[in-house]
Amino acid sequence: MKQRLRYLPLNELAEGMVLGASLTIAEHGVTNFALPAGHVLTEDNLCQIARRGGEFACIAEEDPRSDEDRAAELAAHAAQLQRIFANADMERPAVAGLHAAVLAYRSL
Amino acid sequence: MPLHLKESEIIERAALLPAFPTVVNDILETLDDENAAMGALIQLVERDPVITARVLSIANAAVMAGRTQRDLRDMQVAVSLIGLSKLREIVLAVSLAKFSRESGMGSHFWEHSIAVGVAAQELSRIGHCSRDFALVCGLLHDIGQLWMARCHPLEFQMVRMSMEQAPDLDILDAEIWHFGLDHCTIGRLLGTAWHLPAPVIAAIQHHHDAHPPADKLIAVTHLGEAVVNALNIDSHNHASVRHVSATACDVLGIDWNDDFNFLFGRIEARSRNLARIFG
Numbered sequence: 289m290k291q292r293l294r295y296l297p298l299n300e301l302a303e304g305m306v307l308g309a310s311l312t313i314a315e316h317g318v319t320n321f322a323l324p325a326g327h328v329l330t331e332d333n334l335c336q337i338a339r340r341g342g343e344f345a346c347i348a349e350e351d352p353r354s355d356e357d358r359a360a361e362l363a364a365h366a367a368q369l370q371r372i373f374a375n376a377d378m379e380r381p382a383v384a385g386l387h388a389a390v391l392a393y394r395s396l
Numbered sequence: 397m398p399l400h401l402k403e404s405e406i407i408e409r410a411a412l413l414p415a416f417p418t419v420v421n422d423i424l425e426t427l428d429d430e431n432a433a434m435g436a437l438i439q440l441v442e443r444d445p446v447i448t449a450r451v452l453s454i455a456n457a458a459v460m461a462g463r464t465q466r467d468l469r470d471m472q473v474a475v476s477l478i479g480l481s482k483l484r485e486i487v488l489a490v491s492l493a494k495f496s497r498e499s500g501m502g503s504h505f506w507e508h509s510i511a512v513g514v515a516a517q518e519l520s521r522i523g524h525c526s527r528d529f530a531l532v533c534g535l536l537h538d539i540g541q542l543w544m545a546r547c548h549p550l551e552f553q554m555v556r557m558s559m560e561q562a563p564d565l566d567i568l569d570a571e572i573w574h575f576g577l578d579h580c581t582i583g584r585l586l587g588t589a590w591h592l593p594a595p596v597i598a599a600i601q602h603h604h605d606a607h608p609p610a611d612k613l614i615a616v617t618h619l620g621e622a623v624v625n626a627l628n629i630d631s632h633n634h635a636s637v638r639h640v641s642a643t644a645c646d647v648l649g650i651d652w653n654d655d656f657n658f659l660f661g662r663i664e665a666r667s668r669n670l671a672r673i674f675g
Contacts, residue, residue, distance in 0.1 A: 295661030297669035309658065315479055341482045344665030346658065372626060375564050375638045382640040385652025390626045393660045 292351040293396050297344050298337065305329045308348030313340045365394035399551055400576040406585045409547045414498040416590040417491035419444070420532060423484055424593055427528055434480050438471045441487055450490045451483065454673060484528055489513070489674045492535045499542050503675060504630060509535050510674060511629040511667040515620035518663050523648035525612040532592075533599035533617040539586055540579030540600070544571070551575055559634060566638065568604055580604050606639040615644035627660060629667050 293308040306328055313321040321340045323333065329345075337345070353361065369391060376383045419440050426436050442448055448471065455474035475483050489510070496506045513534030520530035544552040551574045558570045568578040575582075580601050587597035599617040602608040608618050618641055625635040645652070 293657075293661070295665040297665045297672070299669070299672065315481065339477070341479060343669045344662060346661060368628065369626070372628060372635050373637050375566075375636055376640070380640070380642065382642040382645050382652070383637070385645075386622060386626055386637070386640050389652050389656040390623075390660065392655075393627075393657045396657060 290351045291348050294347050294349060295344055296347055298342060301329060301334055301337070301345055301347070303329055303331045303334065305345075305347045306349070307345060309346035311337070311342070311345050313337070313342045315341075362395055366391060369394075398574050398576070399548060403577070403581075403585055406543065406577070406582050407589050410543065410586055410589060412547055413543065414495055416586075417444075417495055419447070419491050420488060421591060421593075423488060424529065424532065424596070427526065434475060437480070437483060437487065438475065441483075442471060444491070446494060447487060447490050450494075451486050454478075454486050454490075455483075457673075481527070485531060488528065488531055489535065489670065492532075493674045496542065499546050501542055501545060505538070505542065505545075507667075507671045507675065508624070508630045509538060510670050511624040511663070512537055512617070512620045514667045514670060515623045515663045516616040518659055518666070519616040519620055519623075519648060519650075520612075522650060522659075523612045523616060525616065529593070529595060529613055530616045530620075533596055533603075533613050534620050536583070536587070536592075536596065537600055537603045537617050537621060538579060538583070540582030540584075543582050543586060544575065544579060548575065563634070563636075578604075604639070606641065608641050608644060610643050610647050612647055615641070615647040618644045619648065619650070623660070623663060624667075627664060629664060 291308075296305075307323055307325050310325050311321075311323045311327075312319050321336060321342070323329075325348075327333075351358070369387060373383065373387050376387075378384050378387065422440050423437065441451055452471070452474055455478050478486070492509075493506060496509070511534075513531045516530040516534035517527050520527050541552070544555070555567070555570045555574050558574070559565055559567060568580065571578040580603065583600035584597055587600050595611070595613045598609070598611060599613045602611075602614045603617045603621055605618070608614045618639075622637050622640050624630070625637050628635045644650075
């Protein structure tokens with residue numbers, strides 16, 4: 289099964305979830321807590337993240353969607369973006385750039 | 397009947413709003429001195445029992461998530477546990493959330509303000525400017541709309557109806573039609589009356605500009621709102637991106653060909669987290 293990345297706030301993280309990207313928490317530019325991508329979160333990790341002011345984590349999980357479901361979801365996102373950008377000048381590189389970046393994010 | 401408000405009327409009618417939390421100005425004035433800031437911040441917080449209780453409650457929630465069997469009742473202990481920068485963030489958000497609530501604005505207004513505050517903060521990392529200033533600019537960027545809703549609710553509603561009937565209408569044009577002034581101008585006048593720092597006032601004034609002045613705080617606020625609307629973070633049916641300033645991108649060093657997945661994920665997740673805490 290394919291994997292997908294999701295960005296979850298602290299209260300939605302749970303023991304057993306797998307980090308999709310390294311998690312680092314820093315204060316005054318100094319890293320005081322770090323876990324690598326692929327690490328399986330434990331109850332103790334969750335307590336430490338909360339205590340150190342962590343607010344979210346990137347989680348890798350199995351993607352239960354079929355290819356058709358994934359394509360339909362992406363088409364829905366593209367249609368929504370088209371509505372949101374309906375009054376913008378897509379010829380402008382900055383506008384087109386933000387649009388493309390958000391569409392790429394929604395393809396995850 | 398459209399209003400033709402004069403700038404002087406904005407300040408006169410601002411008396412209808414709750415008192416603006418002066419702790420916001422106090423925090424922004426003491427940012428540069430970390431040592432002096434801690435004692436001063438604790439004193440400022442303790443002046444307002446509602447904010448004190450809320451800050452301690454949030455600090456307690458963090459401690460409880462850490463499964464520590466303690467009940468925080470002392471602000472010094474709270475600071476030592478959650479850190480000064482976090483405390484500053486909590487105080488700014490709590491005091492402005494209280495102001496927004498007392499002004500009678502719906503939750504959507506505040507959720508959007510939090511999301512733009514978070515997006516501005518995250519963009520401030522890229523542009524290397526103050527996180528706290530960026531947060532305040534984002535939280536206050538639509539403060540002019542709060543005045544409109546409180547002081548002239550009927551006309552405020554008519555602007556909303558105009559937008560629903562003509563989705564391609566620019567909100568600033570609709571506001572000028574119904575009020576004689578737009579929310580960016582009203583926000584500038586309020587910010588000046590409340591003695592907010594000039595860079596914050598400039599960000600409020602120019603966040604909708606197609607070509608805003610080249611300034612980092614204006615850029616993080618302008619692009620922060622564009623990103624929040626593009627991501628449809630507050631699930632607002634009328635979210636719209638009209639301008640994405642190339643100048644703002646250049647000022648912050650943003651190249652849209654880079655990978656923004658992590659930044660967008662961060663903004664979405666943090667916005668949800670803070671909306672839950674400060675909602």
